[in-house]
Amino acid sequence: MSLPPPPPLSPKQEQLLELTNQLPLLLTEDELANPLVASEKLRAKNFSPNLIASALSQWSLRQRAIKKLGPIAQDWFFTNDGLEQATQTVVARHHAQRFAEAGFSQVADLGCALGTESQFLAREGLSVFAVELDPLTASWAAFNLREHSQVQVLQGLAEDFLASPPASLQAVFADPARRLGGKRLMNPEDWSPPLSTALSWAADYPAGIKVAPGIDYKFLPPTSLTEFVSVGQNVVEACIWTKDLAPIPGRVAQVFVEDQSFTFSDPLSEGANGPVRPAPCGDLGRFILEPNGALVRSGLLAALADEFDLRLLDPQIAFLTTDILPPAGIPARERLFAAAQVFEVSTSVPLHRKQVAKAVSEAEFSSLEVYARGVELPATTVRKWVKFVPSGQPGVLFAARLATQRLGILAKKVSQ
Numbered sequence: 001m002s003l004p005p006p007p008p009l010s011p012k013q014e015q016l017l018e019l020t021n022q023l024p025l026l027l028t029e030d031e032l033a034n035p036l037v038a039s040e041k042l043r044a045k046n047f048s049p050n051l052i053a054s055a056l057s058q059w060s061l062r063q064r065a066i067k068k069l070g071p072i073a074q075d076w077f078f079t080n081d082g083l084e085q086a087t088q089t090v091v092a093r094h095h096a097q098r099f100a101e102a103g104f105s106q107v108a109d110l111g112c113a114l115g116t117e118s119q120f121l122a123r124e125g126l127s128v129f130a131v132e133l134d135p136l137t138a139s140w141a142a143f144n145l146r147e148h149s150q151v152q153v154l155q156g157l158a159e160d161f162l163a164s165p166p167a168s169l170q171a172v173f174a175d176p177a178r179r180l181g182g183k184r185l186m187n188p189e190d191w192s193p194p195l196s197t198a199l200s201w202a203a204d205y206p207a208g209i210k211v212a213p214g215i216d217y218k219f220l221p222p223t224s225l226t227e228f229v230s231v232g233q234n235v236v237e238a239c240i241w242t243k244d245l246a247p248i249p250g251r252v253a254q255v256f257v258e259d260q261s262f263t264f265s266d267p268l269s270e271g272a273n274g275p276v277r278p279a280p281c282g283d284l285g286r287f288i289l290e291p292n293g294a295l296v297r298s299g300l301l302a303a304l305a306d307e308f309d310l311r312l313l314d315p316q317i318a319f320l321t322t323d324i325l326p327p328a329g330i331p332a333r334e335r336l337f338a339a340a341q342v343f344e345v346s347t348s349v350p351l352h353r354k355q356v357a358k359a360v361s362e363a364e365f366s367s368l369e370v371y372a373r374g375v376e377l378p379a380t381t382v383r384k385w386v387k388f389v390p391s392g393q394p395g396v397l398f399a400a401r402l403a404t405q406r407l408g409i410l411a412k413k414v415s416q
């Protein structure tokens, strides 16, 4: 079934856009920062209370969107759900580049929401069928993508679109909705569309399917390439790539740090749903490393350990250790620092309240961050054990169970 374009913007939507765009001309920055004052001033100019409330809320969504998506958000229209679900700019660009590098020129963005992914696909020179189920969201997507003539926004079910797809369609991207009423849906079959439906599309087309980063490996097709993605320290998604979009099957970690990106994979991998290879374990060395969540989620700690001669402190706990780091100024060091936060150990004591408090007070820290792993105590409890007069450098306390020992390891962050 061929799907229709979304309805054009209604007069109310047009009014809302116009007032939102005018706000910085009608109000000062201080007034805009204070919704009560802003609202009063706009009422005095005879705008209706409903229109004022919608425009102010749109204004505040735009400010949040600019932080998440950058300047493209400046003249886009947002909904709260659409903004929360929008893929971060750096990741959407990466997705689009994968389609372009695989040589595709005509793709579908299935569940395009407000159009973030479609926009980057278009910027990479691809033509896009952007399909969105929700009529209001689809109409805003058409507005947001208005300058990209090679994007066709269609409203309806992706399932219907694919029931009689355009002959020119070469590949698909799907980003199932994973929340309902503000709550995360843990079962992939509760997503919209369900993961099994999205995976069935991947049988017909090379596909990228965005999924939760905590996805159980049993859902990953063995021949897929599944990327676990972090932006800085935050794991933001996993994405299952298939067929020509998955040149090498397996799990990879993709870490974006400022304007650089780093890829980690395991040459000994046994496919995307293969087991996690165990990393070697050993005693606490001079440095302790807290691996980036993308490497943890992708099960790549053994590959990281091989690459940098690291060892795990405990088979169950994702802290690594080493005695030597690559020297400053070489690419290997940048790569290691993208893969993990690195700390130099000052001392370690048994994880007992008095011993930890004494060690912290002697260590001269300006602040203290606590990481707890494998111990029944939450980090907040351990944090309450210690009091100190701030001086010196920021410090970190690792509260961890290592084999049979429970240790408090004090350390200082090493800068790259």
Ligand SMILES: C[S@@+](CC[C@H](N)C(=O)[O-])C[C@H]1O[C@@H](n2cnc3c(N)ncnc32)[C@H](O)[C@@H]1O
Residues within 6 Å of the ligand: 082, 085, 086, 087, 110, 111, 112, 113, 114, 115, 116, 117, 131, 132, 133, 134, 137, 156, 157, 158, 159, 175, 176, 177, 178, 192, 193
């Ligand atoms: C997670 S959001 C997509 C976010 C988008 N990739 C972005 O970066 O802005 C999922 C979208 O899919 C839409 N959707 C859910 N089920 C759908 C279906 N069966 N067909 C088409 N769209 C669907 C939802 O309305 C929602 O807007």
